[in-house]
Amino acid sequence: MAAGLRELTLGDIVYGLAVPIIVGLVIIAFALSEPFLAQINPTLIGIFVFGVQEVIMTVGVGMLLGLVWNKWAGGASGFLLGSIYALWYSISGVFSPGWTRDISLLGYAISAMLIGYIAGALSKGSASFPRMLFSGLASGIAGALFLWLTFQLSPLGLVTGGFGFFVTITPRITFGILMPVFAKVFMKFGSTPKTEGVNAFLEKST
Numbered sequence: 001m002a003a004g005l006r007e008l009t010l011g012d013i014v015y016g017l018a019v020p021i022i023v024g025l026v027i028i029a030f031a032l033s034e035p036f037l038a039q040i041n042p043t044l045i046g047i048f049v050f051g052v053q054e055v056i057m058t059v060g061v062g063m064l065l066g067l068v069w070n071k072w073a074g075g076a077s078g079f080l081l082g083s084i085y086a087l088w089y090s091i092s093g094v095f096s097p098g099w100t101r102d103i104s105l106l107g108y109a110i111s112a113m114l115i116g117y118i119a120g121a122l123s124k125g126s127a128s129f130p131r132m133l134f135s136g137l138a139s140g141i142a143g144a145l146f147l148w149l150t151f152q153l154s155p156l157g158l159v160t161g162g163f164g165f166f167v168t169i170t171p172r173i174t175f176g177i178l179m180p181v182f183a184k185v186f187m188k189f190g191s192t193p194k195t196e197g198v199n200a201f202l203e204k205s206t
Helices: 010-032 034-040 043-068 071-092 103-123 129-153 161-188 196-204
Strands: none
Touching: 010 043, 043 071, 043 103, 043 129, 043 161, 071 103, 103 129, 129 161
């Protein structure tokens, strides 16, 4: 039975309204800081502008929804946000020959989908932290390996070598540890979707 307005709690407002808005503002804030970071060191742009946006949109959101909801929510949100990130990234490099058609852009979208789906498929809504941690790490590593593969298939050769592999897999392992912690907090305060009937239907259909 759906909860009414009277059942709305402070936790629902914080995690359902305030937290998403803050995350969105953080993404915009890092993007707006690009000119300032360029004056300090251009490398910081890759870390704090593209890097922060990448891990939030292509790793964090899909993985979190997969852990607290189900594999369908994780996979769908990962694919949508991964596609948006790839589109924005391609537009930002529109003047680079071959960049807008590079296969690594597709890798971002598919990798994000895999991360969200695998996290949900392995955890199956479990509140057990060890299982969530395993699911987060497994999905993060799988997504990193898939993205790394598309980087190697890319004729541009932008991400190669040991350091390239390190910068690809490290943030996904890091989020594979952090997202289960956030998922546990969400579950503790009852901020998980109230859709047991929908979840049961989806599980039976697979």
